[in-house]
Amino acid sequence: MMLMSLSSYLQAIDKYWDMQDGYKIAQLLSIKYNQVANLAQENPGNLVSKLVKIPIDEIVACHLKCVFYATNHKFLDAYQQQSQLTQALTKIMQARREENWFLPLMYVACLDLRLLAQRAEKDGIGDTDKPGEILEKAAECLMGCFRVCAADNRASEEDTKRIGMLNLVNQLFKVYFRINKLHLCKPLIRAIDSLPFKESFSLSQQITYRYFVGRKAMFDSDYKAADQYLTYAFENCHRSNKKNKRLILIYLVPVKMLLGYIPSKRVLEKYDVVQFWDLVQAVVQGNLRVFDELMIEHEEFFIKCGIYLIVDKLKIIAYRNLFRKVYLILGTHQIPVEALQTALVSLGQADVDLDETQCIVANLIYEGKIKGYISHQHRKVVVSKQNPFPPLTSLSYPTNG
Incomplete structure (x- = not known):
């Protein structure tokens, strides 16, 4: 593939902006775009201002700086540039009330923002030692985009920015679950459930949404709702995507067991969650000794997945089965x-x-x-x-x- 020059890259962005081609611009302004690493600069201002018109010029400049820092493993600096980019995009969205063609750019910008925030957190880079602080600030940027989309009351699905809400909610869920602020999910769930076209979102977005809402219901001890959401996510997730199906099953299995269902050993083996099978047998048999031993043996796995306390509740069923004997x-x-x-x-x-x-x-x-x-x-x-x-x-x- 012939390498693109920086001038050609900037001219392409400017052209697609005039054409209102949100998908092409999103591709060019993604940190995953395979050529941008060769073009990134720490101070690209002059050339950008010459070849890219207002208001997209600020976004392009931030993007080139962001990729430059990310390429040099300065992930906090990269995150900060992406944060500026997202805030600049939010202002554009506010100003262009009657347009939503740039939503694909918003999706990419917000995804990159979350990923860079996670990377900066992982590397332990920040102004303070407070865990989750960078992700919390990223969530504030995401909420800025969400508010703009939610405020668009146009009824047509084709025109309203509200069609971008579910993508943002899923990004926010991923942040809130990571920093353990699940209470902030409740207003987002209410906002999505009140949309008249909530069934029109893409299947992949609906699966992600139900996966997180199901997990939230599980932690709230609403096991019937958790079962409903997680079952939808599992059954509609493509069977070839074993990684995601396994992830859903890790939460679905204990929920099903708490409701009295016995999982299929074949399914547990297929998706590599056999940690549950011996536990199932201990619960069914009322064998409290084995149950306690398995909780210790698989403690690290259960804690890592955030399900230790939920799985421990299965002990009450083991008591029931023992007393029945x-x-x-x-x-x-x-x-x-x-x-x-x-x-x-x-x-x-x-x-x-x-x-x-x-x-x-x-x-x-x-x-x-x-x-x-x-x-x-x-x-x-x-x-x-x-x-x-x-x-x-x-x-x-x-x-x-």
Whole structure:
């Protein structure tokens, strides 16, 4: 491929700006454009001002500086130039109220901003030692673009800037999840859900959106909503994209298990999340000793994925299954609390006394996993004669592996 001169590069940007070709400009002003690294300069001002008209000239100058710094591994400087670029683009979008053809440029600018902020954070470069500060500032820039898009009330999908909202929301989700500010996701979700054309967004954007909303619901303990969103993301993610399907499955599996579903071993093996299979068996069998051992063995994986506390909640189902075994062995609807405590102690729960055993039973009754009541006077759990341990859903999933 013949290398482009800086003059030719600038003239091309100026031409496509006049043509209002947002896709071509986005390609040329991406940090991934394969020729720009050879053209980047720390001080490109004079040539840019001669060959590129206002207002795009400021964006082009920032971009050339950004790529220059990134090429020389000065990622904080690169991020700061990209931040200036994004703010300049926001002003252009505000000024051009009736236009949205430059949205592809906005998508690329905001993606590059987030990636450069992540790289600067990763390298530990910043004005302070506060983790997440650079990403937080990047989110403020992204919100500037989001507000401009959200304020465009034109009804036509073809004309309104609101069609750019979901792309920005997904970028913001990626930042907020990384810096653990999930509460900031709520107004963004409300904004997208209120759009009359929310189903018109590209499938890839909808999958990303539902993936993050599903994870948010999971952390809010709304497991039915989490199941709905994550299942949509998994089933609509292209089967060839195993990396993303695996990522979705890491969160979908514990959610499904909390709702009583048993995952398919074939699917767990296919997407390399076999860490869950032995755990599934321990929960089904009510084997608390094995459950605790597996939580320790896979602790690093669960913590890294941010699901340790969610997976640990599966222990309540293991309690239910163990107590059901005791009920079947004794063959009585009046189960001594001591019998349940003995079962717990025999499976490694050595510190559990009678009071704590009753608390576990009370939680199971409250959650509907046991039908009955505790007779404190007789220290017995009196379970219903009809369906005392309501069955947990046992269908394998997902169907679209």
